[in-house]
Amino acid sequence: MLEFKNVCYTYHTKEGETTAVDKLNFTVENGQFVSVIGPSGCGKTTILSLAAGLLKPSDGEVVRGGGECGYMLQRDALFPWRTVEQNIFLPLEVKKRNTPEKREKALDLAKKYGLKDFLKKTPSQLSGGMRQRVALIRTLAAEPEILLLDEPFSALDYQTRLEVCDDVQGIIKSEKKTALLVTHDISEAIALSDRVVVLSARPARVVAVHDISFGGNNPKKRRECGEFAATFEILRKELGI
Template sequence: MKNLRLSHIYMNYHTIKGETETLKDISFNVEHGEFISIVGPSGCGKSTILNIIAGLLTPSKGEVLVDNEPINKSLLKIGYMFQKDQLFQWLSVLDNVLLGLKVQNKITNDAKDKVKELLLTYGLWDFRDYYPNQLSGGMRQRVALIRTLAIDPTILLLDEPFSALDYQSRLNASDEIYKIIKNENKTAIMVTHDIAEAISMSNRVLILSMRPAFIKKEIKIDLCEKCESPLKSRENPNFSFFFNTIWKEMDLSE
């Protein structure tokens, strides 16, 4: 994937009571290897954007393009991480990771070797026979990400992936997940309510307005050329500048 583009996306929901306009003329590009975060008021349509990219929703108007071709005609493979890890409690770590491949009927020796390599690389091979309730919240999120990576997606969609964790676990998990995504050279789009999280993990932050949502501002995050981790990014003296800039743009009094 060279370029993912959302072009003039509108989204209206129709109910018995009438029509609700959710998204209004959303356009942005994502280059390969970028990490983009989307922030905005609750209920403004952030997750709706991810669902449109994933093909789970069809926009009322506009299109999603990959290298100027409609996304449904591309070979783009999308991985989706939700707010909860969605692990099956009765399956081991290894079986949970293999699940996507089994559903797609793509269990091969090469695929098994790739899964083993991922589990070894990211410190989970020794836990392959454990069950989700035996793991910490951060480890469960790592398992969920590796399950997503096992199908070799071109782009990752992250919908509040750390919101179920306590603060300390959230910091550690975001650090670990970020390093895995960068190490695997994946493109990522994340929805989050946490401004600090968005700044520390992203190349760019898109700020949405209240509904019907449009992009109020796009902030390029240039804390450092090659930050080792989100935790290191938070130590940068310019971090507070980006935080205050985004916070002001998210004024909910309008």
């Protein structure tokens, strides 16, 4: 579980101070997939850094229900000098949990999600979609409590993007992980999430929170639902686009 309680955050630079986040309140329940959408530059990445504990809130509190956070970034950030397998082991090495059992577990995860034949390859031999999948498995290998996704699909072309975001959501759901995604893509947020938090322009405040349940948990089915367009319109108006 992850809870933002009246969280404020202010950036300090020589030129002055900027309030990026102002009195933010929202909750991510265990096993939930929550998306945060907002206009670009509204401080979405700041919210993830706050959630991960990389930044300390200026005011208010971020409550994490124990466990660690795993980050998935805009670009896959795979290390080109390591094989896919070695990339997946990276968090284990960094966190000094590089035991045979943990490695075995990570490999099982990779095999389960179709990376069996790619383990010995280098990232440059993989397609953009495959690379993001490796990045996800790498994140999951550290067995995080909550996954933090920072527009992980924005660097992909449209077709790959649809495939990969359904793919990633499917893996996260079947591993029963809690996830917080920040994005500026309304349809992505609707298709993937159990709950969508709409933010205002900087400083970010919560404009609305929507729980979404139509179309089951399947992004494909959800996009085909009649409610999809209606929800899109509501969110679009709330974002003021």
